[in-house]
Amino acid sequence: MARKTTLDLVNECDNFPYRYDDVKTYDHAVSAxxxxxxxxxxxxxxxxxxxxxxxxxxxxxxxxxxxxxxxxxxxxxxxxxxxxxxxxxxxxxxxxxxxxxxxxxxxxxxxxxxxxxxxxxxxxxxxxxxxxxGVVTYGVHMTAYVASDSEGGMKIWAPRRAETKQTYPGMMDNTVAGGLSTGEEPLECLIRECEEEASIPENIARQAKACGTLTYFHIRDARAGGETELCQPECQYVYDLKLPSDFVPKPGDDEAIDFRLLSIAEVQEALADGKFKPNCALLLVEFLIRHGFLTPEGEPDYIDIVSRLHRKMEFPLR
The missing domain is CATH 3.30.750.160 (Transcription Regulator spoIIAA)
Known part of the structure; x- marks a missing residue:
């Protein structure tokens, strides 16, 4: 399988046509x-x-x-x-x-x-x-990282989804992610998901830093489970959490198999190999940009990629 570029990862997640790219293609898609x-x-x-x-x-x-x-x-x-x-x-x-x-x-x-x-x-x-x-849904996604260790450099905690999951079984995920229920605030949702998915206690979860939002318009394929071609526009509240080097996340439910501590190079390798769930890949691309691992000097599609992280939706938002 061909290795994916960063723009490929963006296109795989944010894959509904843009009107400004091609009016006819967009209008044809919407009219369908x-x-x-x-x-x-x-x-x-x-x-x-x-x-x-x-x-x-x-x-x-x-x-x-x-x-x-x-x-x-x-x-x-x-x-x-x-x-x-x-x-x-x-x-x-x-x-x-x-x-x-x-x-x-x-x-x-x-x-x-x-x-x-x-x-x-x-x-x-x-x-x-x-x-x-095809309604807009909301969620929280958090990347937990260790700033440095004995080998030096930042590392990221990445879980693998259980093979029994209906959606994207066996693929890699963000450290913690979950959907925002009616009446729930993003931080409240994050604290709940941290405990449920990664056994991260509230006193540590509350140290997570809010880093904005990510918006994209995804068209589901077979990996999502159930019918295909369904519209899935999403807004994700993004968080970072710097964890102590001796803290190890553990699955708190049946969502994940385990957690692995990956170097930035290993994360980038897994992204290129298509191992991450599409929206998790997009979240990690945004993380790599914010932390200076993905730069204009090393990424020819930098402007296009950055602009695609905050899509203007066709529907009312929260």
Whole structure:
């Protein structure tokens, strides 16, 4: 398998077309999807593939316009957020029980937030269903590192995902990562995930440094599990954590097999070999840039890469 350049890694994760690159290609891509909308909200909340729109069971709370490519959630007699969420939750459970979509086999009993044009919370949706509707999801990603050791130089703690994971089994991951549930703040989520995934106690996790966000628009392939070609626009809150040299992260759940302490050269080698999960690779690219390991002198696509780390989304954000 050909080794990946840094730009290849960016393209693999942020792989929805850009309008400014090629208007016709972008317009053609967008026109192929159905716009997911909530009755009463003017914004498009996500993109749905024709395959999903065509197979989605319909009831009085849903309508599909196959001419204008619109999928509308129109909850009847629902005047509050809680009522809308209850109708949506009951509907998705029914779809799950009918085994319509494979992606729902990964049901998590976690709610993801969906926001309107004024950053208001307008829906909460089961995590595993979010990719069906192509809505923006949020998460935290943290890179834990050791500044130097007896051999000198920075090293990064990288876990390997369990082979039993529905999504990207066996691939390498960021030290800690997790999805942001409805009502949860990024740091709160990070502290929880640190304990669950890496056995990092709260007093250490709170030392993590917020380093901004990463936004990208990913189109899922078979490695993600379930249906392919689903839209997955994401915003990740990025954190760094400098760990003591004698602290060893340990899997706190069944998410990871183990943790390995890798030199920067080993991380770059693993990235080039395509061993990291696509969005984790993008997060590490951003880490390498911030810490001066990826520079304009050594990377011919530096400007393009840096600009691609903060994509402007087509949908309302948090």
């Amino acid at each position: 999807y159905y716009s997911f909308k909530l009755n009463g909200c003017p914004s498009t909340l996500g993109y749905v593939t024709p395959n999903i729109a065509g197979r989605l069971p319909l009831d009085k709370h849903w309508s599909v316009d196959h001419v204008n490519h619109t999928l509308m959630f129109q909850p009847q007699n629902a005047s509050t957020l809680e009522q809308r969420n209850a109708i949506l939750a009951e509907y998705l459970q029914q779809v799950r029980q009918q085994h319509v979509f494979k992606v729902l086999d990964g049901w998590r009993d976690e709610l993801y937030p969906i926001y309107g044009p004024n950053r208001e919370l307008i829906l909460s949706m089961e995590r595993s269903a979010s990719a069906l509707f």
